[in-house]
Amino acid sequence: MSATSDRSAGLTAARAAASPHAYVTLVTNADYALGATALARSLKLTGTQADIVVLHTGGVEADKLAPLADLGCRLVSTELLDTSDAFNARHARKEIHGRNPFTKGRKPDFHSPLDNFCKLRLWQMTDYEACVFIDADAIVIRNIDKLFGYPEFSAAPNVYESLADFHRLNSGVFVARPSLETFAAMMERLDAPDAFWPRTDQTFLQAFFPDWHGLPVFFNMLQYVWFNMPELWDWNSVSVIHYQYEKPWEAEHPKAERLRMLIDLWQAYLTGDDVPDIAALPAPGAKETTA
Template identity: 75%
Template sequence: MSTPSPLPSGLSASRPAASHRAYVTLVTNADYAMGATALARSILLTGTQADITVLHTGGVDAAALEPLSALGCRLIRTELLDTSDAFNERHARGKLHANAPFTKGRKPAFHSPLDNFCKLRLWQLTDYESCVFIDADALVLRNIDKLFDYPEFSAAPNLYETLKDFHRLNSGVFVARPSVTTFSTMLGVLDQPDAFWRRTDQTFLETFFPDWHGLPVFMNMLQYVWFNLPDLWEWNQIGVLHYQYEKPWEEGHPRSVQLKPLIDLWHAYLDGKSIPDISLLPNPPGSKAG
């Protein structure tokens, strides 16, 4: 491993990097800290030697982060990006959801759009050579270390309803190479006059990396595929299961009945008890695979 570079101002780490590779996630409140705990446990169970690094904002108290520390995660406190007041106003929750409403699913009340841009801090983690970012509302179901060798910028399509979704990426899983130069360039593009990123970091990254490399959909399998495209679901191939829209820790959400098998699986990883053999799980109702 090369000599680590010091982290820039705005970032404060609990410990030095222990690998030249890292799985990185972002935690912005206690709910996502719980999600990240299930994610971290799922990654550890794959046998990876990469770091599990958690970027966390000021909205997360120490108690919520304790389970992540107990799992050996590297915690990095991050400040919000230094964006203009006008940018912040355009991307505030009420303003953004009014101008770009979610029509296919429901975002939970704790969704804070401005926090999403902290994902870009990943490019400041120059003590790593390669990073795989994974949203905290996801699980890793098998070893996916091969992604560290994929090029920047690699992401899976935002596939959850129809094949038309293939033209957009989903930023819940992506491969990146930290770089101070890239981060600086990003900030210059991000906060331009009147810039409005409809789906926050996702729209920005799709624009910043127009020639993004496509990962297989199984590396970011969105939960709505379970009932919208059941023939595509195959447990033996899924690397990352991503609980987009409603979260598995929300009680009685609108899709809780349809998604019960996926919700039960998430709780098994959170508790660390009775985690099933993924290869033995039944595919969704209506799937030709059965």
Template identity: 70%
Template sequence: MMFGSEILQGIRPRTSPRSRQAYVTLVTNADYAMGALALARSLSYTTTSADIVVLHTAGVDERDLEPLALIGCRLVEAAHLPLSDDFNERHARGNLHAAAPFTKGRKPSFHSPLDNFCKLRLWQLIDYDTCVFIDADAIVLKNVDRLFEYPEFSAAPNVYESLADFQRMNSGVFVARPSLATFNEMQAMLDRPGAFWRRTDQTFLETFFPDWHGLPVFMNMLQYVWFTMPALWDWNSISILHYQYEKPWEQNHPKADRLKPLIDLWHHIHLGHGVPDVAALANPKEAA
């Protein structure tokens, strides 16, 4: 049986869609499969009516994908984009991090920058009218189906250190409308001669959609806000919590002590214990 998107080059869904809207995430290894399981469980606890789609690369082991299929996720295999050798060399982990080093936090060893560009295959998911992309290192704390009403392209600011961060976009959560025409335009722009996307998909999307629409910061609350801007943290307002930089499932976590309440929350959801009453959680100053 062939499904609408299956005939499109570069993606291969296993099942048909059940909705015209979808939450989409990306899994490129076993670590992000763990993250995606927590994300998918958190979404299911919010009683969303949208599909939960997991784009995954061919290198992800079937054993790591099985728990996602068992809870009803729609698995869609996504090939890496057909990029030039020069592009791949510029954006390889060692070269990219040397040219654009991370100075505020540590990217884990399993992070492969080139994988990030697979996010763009979301625009090939033309079975859907609207998609909300959420990084696999995030969890949803309340129903956010209203995001499907936002325009393309909507994303939250990259706020994790100061109010000046509101000028930049974070691509961990965004709203998009699948379109083959848009996807083809993206491919043409992405691999232009000499192109260098400093923060991979994030820099590219910010450039491709220069008039991006701002989502509330609470739709993509970055974990560092917990200790860098504690006055901004309000559990009653946070809808999506994004574990940027260090991941909550890492054993060797350099900021584990400072982020313990957030890490404990992730494990609670990952183990299938549901989303706790966030109104009862202590904000940073209360938890200190």
């Protein structure tokens, strides 16, 4: 991918693609670089041969990206989308969170809503036939390569509190097929006069793909399911765990004790030490035992 080619305007890759398929994540600061390290290691442990691509913005220092390069990730520098000043003002952190506050959980201070739209640059990456995007605050606990054969646009519902959530998608995991035509259409709609996307890329993608193909929740199991809907949690089916709201790398947070098992699992993938047998893990609410 050449930084000067039209197809990759705004993107600069450290090396060429090595596979027709890629898992893609987005890193906007040191915290998410840490998250992406656990994600990348978890993907490597599934045995996938697909590229692992890390889109990273100017907010990430080189030394924070080094562990990702050591894991074999393809690093791709991304600029923010070329959106209007008015659009940027409407989607600044204080505007997004002021008009649509998060009431179910706590977003860490490092969360920057405007950065989220960089996910859309995935559609510029036409050196891939298919991509699976995964948020950097997630881990993959079994091979999900079959998703590369799923249609665009595939995503799981935003289920973490009740079955009523099934009508909304969650953009933490989705299947896409890069296309410059699609990207151009996205940019035209994204920055239309007075356009406002209250949950940033998530709201936009659901509007752009109204007939989105629903994935089972196991491909994007949100961490609050662990205590809100434990009957949905089946270790034999869960493939991706997504740590929405509070992050597992925070020293302590309001729900840390309720999510202790999932936090410990994330830490194991971060370091690569003592990654447990997933099938042997206890169900939510079960009394944990030590060997």
